[in-house]
Amino acid sequence: LSYIEPGMSCELTGTLEEPKHATVPGTFDYNEYLYRQHIHWNYSVTSIHNCSEPVNFKDKLLSLRKYIVSFTNSLLPPDSAGIVQALTVGDRFYVEDEVLNAYQKLGVVHLLAISGLHVGILTARLFYIMIRLGITREKASLLLLLFLPLYVILTGAAPSVLRAALMSGIYLAGSLVKWRVHS
Template structure:
């Protein structure tokens, strides 16, 4: 397998600055993932490389081989720095809270909710307040019973706050890492959750799509389409998920760039068909 660094070295001879920049940035992320370095060192290295690039530019030597090498090194260091700072959470983030292991009260907005096969209610809540103080971040709320609150709902939740633990069984996916990739740094085992208001936006659109699927289709079909369109697999039966996994097509049940591309293409051609101007079509499709 060819490493990203080797690809960047090959790209230095190309006269494609955007491609060279992207490859160098990606190589920096790959390097930081494989060989973590202290953030102060990466920051200082980036500043030094930036200074050298500026000196070469002022002397008119930025187009040569040395300039290309420093240019790639600069963006590689920036990529490594960006990777290193991705996990640095702000002081008011729930992931840095001192309330782990204690009973808390929080307020926030539901971005996703579903019922598991064991009839548990789960909801991803974008935190706005924690114990009366302003906070941010996402928490995965679990309740043994009740109805899933519609996305977009403003809720108050009461329960015990816990930090996601590492996977104990060798060979199984790291649950904590999977949650953190979704921006979830805390778990809340709730005994009470009440809706105090509603907000619009994307969660409201998701709720509208979910409601339309539930009204027009049988349970199994609606559950599969929720997985395909909304990425909600809580209502897809275990036997069906296992069948997808055995056939190597489990990724179909997750929202991906391919699905987003299909939707964007459909909207682009739809707007064009009904006579919407090209610039407006592009703007609407992107939004």
């Protein structure tokens, strides 16, 4: 299933199965829960074929996100890969449970979420690199204004990332039109 990318359209073959009822009286009844959601059958997939490539730009960005996750999984040790993924694309799935629990006990689990600080540091670092490469400040600001929405989509558009990208975008746009934008 590693060949399946976000946005692909595939044909599935399988069988319809009735959801299981609760076996112990008074416990959670999955069949009843699904019935209330207007779902009456489960589809058990046996094969996947005739997959088409994603055509949407957003889906291509999500495929890039999947590639980054798989690349870091192959390049780094498992305990480090999860933290790198959490800090770059906002995916905490590969962070080990013990590490996640330790961060929660310390009360700093928010450090594993992409925050405004991450976006600000990334934007400032890219701006500095572009200036060092000889790109003018105006062109660097324009390139970053184009990059920020892509990064928001790449990271899953968390509210903190949206807010930080919007603030960075306002600052960069203000610098382009020579407005003094104060923090």
